[in-house]
Amino acid sequence: xxxxxxxxxxxxxxxxxxxxxxxxxxxxxxxxxxxxxxxxxxxxxxxxxxxxxxxxxxxxxxxxxxxxxxxxxxxxxxxxxxxxxxxxxxxxxxxxxxxxxxxxxxxxxxxxxxxxxxxxxxxxxxxxxxxxxxxxxxxxxxxxxxxxxxxxxxxxxxxxxxxxxxxxxxxxxxxxxxxxxxxxxxxxxx
Amino acid sequence: xxxxxxxxxxxxxxxxxxxxxxxxxxxxxxxxxxxxxxxxxxxxxxxxxxxxxxxxxxxxxxxxxxxxxxxxxxxxxxxxxxxxxxxxxxxxxxxxxxxxxxxxxxxxxxxxxxxxxxxxxxxxxxxxxxxxxxxxxxxxxxxxxxxxxxxxxxxxxxxxxxxxxxxxxxxxxxxxxxxxxxxxxxxxxxxxxxxxxxxxxxxxxxxxxxxxxxxxxxxxxxxxxxxxxxxxxxxxxxxxxxxxxxxxxxxxxxxxxxxxxxxxxxxxx
Numbered sequence: 447x448x449x450x451x452x453x454x455x456x457x458x459x460x461x462x463x464x465x466x467x468x469x470x471x472x473x474x475x476x477x478x479x480x481x482x483x484x485x486x487x488x489x490x491x492x493x494x495x496x497x498x499x500x501x502x503x504x505x506x507x508x509x510x511x512x513x514x515x516x517x518x519x520x521x522x523x524x525x526x527x528x529x530x531x532x533x534x535x536x537x538x539x540x541x542x543x544x545x546x547x548x549x550x551x552x553x554x555x556x557x558x559x560x561x562x563x564x565x566x567x568x569x570x571x572x573x574x575x576x577x578x579x580x581x582x583x584x585x586x587x588x589x590x591x592x593x594x595x596x597x598x599x600x601x602x603x604x605x606x607x608x609x610x611x612x613x614x615x616x617x618x619x620x621x622x623x624x625x626x627x628x629x630x631x632x633x634x635x636x
Numbered sequence: 637x638x639x640x641x642x643x644x645x646x647x648x649x650x651x652x653x654x655x656x657x658x659x660x661x662x663x664x665x666x667x668x669x670x671x672x673x674x675x676x677x678x679x680x681x682x683x684x685x686x687x688x689x690x691x692x693x694x695x696x697x698x699x700x701x702x703x704x705x706x707x708x709x710x711x712x713x714x715x716x717x718x719x720x721x722x723x724x725x726x727x728x729x730x731x732x733x734x735x736x737x738x739x740x741x742x743x744x745x746x747x748x749x750x751x752x753x754x755x756x757x758x759x760x761x762x763x764x765x766x767x768x769x770x771x772x773x774x775x776x777x778x779x780x781x782x783x784x785x786x787x788x789x790x791x792x793x794x795x796x797x798x799x800x801x802x803x804x805x806x807x808x809x810x811x812x813x814x815x816x817x818x819x820x821x822x823x824x825x826x827x828x829x830x831x832x833x834x835x836x837x838x839x840x841x842x843x844x845x846x847x848x849x850x851x852x853x854x855x856x857x858x859x860x861x862x863x864x865x866x867x868x869x870x871x872x873x874x875x876x877x878x879x880x881x882x883x884x885x886x887x888x889x890x891x892x893x894x895x896x897x898x899x900x901x902x903x904x905x
Contacts, residue, residue, distance in 0.1 A: 455669035462676035469683040476690055478717075483710050491707035491714075498707065512711055519718040522733050526725050529732075529791060539720055555724060570727075581751035583727075609749030615728035616798060 468546065475541040492516075531559045531619055547574040559622040561629060565589040568611070583609040727751070729798050737761060738768065743798050745805035747862060748894075752805040757797075765790065775831045776800050799860035806862030806894075807832035813896035821899065823848040833859060841882070841902070849875060850883055854890060867891050 483491075495513070527533050534557040543550040549572045556565045568586040572579060586609045588602045601621075605614045705713075725731040732741040738760040745752040757770040765787035772778045778797065785793035811832060814822070818839075826837035833856035838848040855866040867890045869883040889898040 451666065452669065455666075455673055458673050459669065459676060462673065462680055466676065466680050466683060469680065469687055473683065473687050473690060476687075478713060481713055483705075483713060487710060488714050491705075491710035494707040495711055512708065512715065516711060516715055516718070518734075519715065519722065523718060523721055523725075525734055525739070526722075526730075526732055529794075530725070530728065530730055532725075532728065534721055534724065537717070537721055537724065553724075583749040583751070586749070610746050611727045612729035612744065612746040612751075612798075612802060615730075616795065616802075619795065 464546065468544065472541070472544055475544070479538070479540050530615075531622060532615065533557050533559070542569070548572070559618050560626040562618065562622045562625060563591045564618065568609075583611055586611075588614070726754075729802070730794055741794065743794070743801055745798075745802045747802075747806040747809040750809065752809055755801055759790075772797070772801070773804070773830070775829075776804065796860075803856075803858070803860040803862055804832060807835075807856060810862065810895040811835065813894075814899065817896055818899045821848075831859065833857075835864075849879060850886065852886070852890065854895075862894065863892070864890060 492513075499513075534555060536554075536556045538554045540552045541549065542552055549570075551570045551572075552567070553570060554565075554567050556563070558564065566586070566588050569584045571582045571584060573582075574580075586606050588606055590598055590602055593599055593602065598621075601617065605617075722731065726742060726744055729744055729746070730741065731744070732739050735758070738758060741757045741759065742754050743757065744754040755771050755773075757772065758768045760766055760768045767778070767782055767786075770778065776797075777800070781796050781800070782793060785796065811826060811828060814826070821839050821842070823838040823840075826835055828835045835854040836852065838851045840846075840848040840850070849871050851870050853866075853868040853870075854864040856863070857865040867887045869887040869890065871879045871883050886898070886902065889901055892898075893901060
């Protein structure tokens, strides 16, 4: 009998904790997604932050986790961009929907691969069930430049229909490399 | 008499004291739970208000919600932006993270607009680029591919490996979709090999009949592709002509469409 009373409170507490977690994430998402800082501001902040840290630790080796994390990420990204040839020049993300087991995000991504540039817009639906997370791409739209070549426009239409981002990027990489090779060869003979 | 009586009183006193203590503990615990629930309710309501203000106030303005961002705010924003970019690489099929002695790659797969399993591969840099650990299934010819492209061409190595993995994941996904949506039309469970590139099953034309007159055999000679190269749909030799025609038509559909797509495209009996 008493256990019932505990159970009711414990259930409520668990539900509240989950809701708080969700609300906090939503708040952070909106803040993150509606903010933008330029490279300049980032560099300035980096310098100030370093000065602050050094001041606090008075010249000793300052354990800045944030700085280390940033450097590690930047190194990883720079490595990936060099390896894959994809240079992402801008990315914006907006969380359209977020519940306990379902998130919908809208992405806008621009970049280039060698001399080919692309602009993508798509929605990402992430559903969480008991054992697995499922990610599905919808509303994909792609603009490529140069895109007039008939094989490129056919390729783009087919990808937009199927929504397979992996195929898009893998094929883009292969095509761009071939295109670049051709371009260099051509220049060589000019 | 007296001694027993005293014992009884002592027992009763002890029992009553234990009961009193338990009651106090219960009430304390209840009070704590009540308090915690109240705290959380307050916190939740505050957050709801904050969120409402944020959503109404609009996200206009580049400084967003922090009217005066500290350097730490800016850098934390930057951290999250970079993490999002790394997530994007995951969507492209090849992502990775540098480690102390090499690099850990994550190769992701997709079929149509569904993202499927990811596989991991750790490469060491010294003395030469080579594979250390991985989660690539044994029926993918990892050894052969690495011998052909490593150590000189990491990019091609990853590209070819990705193609094999995507081919396999795509075929596996089609089979799962088939079983999920059309299990009533298939006899038992389709027979497949671990690479999912040889498939045989018997199937019927409608879900209602317990009859499976057609037999399909699909061979995917190209391990990087998710459509079959060789398709055979057969029926019994004494079957009516229209069934043989249907078998031929289905054969074409299996060649052109993913498995579950072909089943969807069958004209219903």
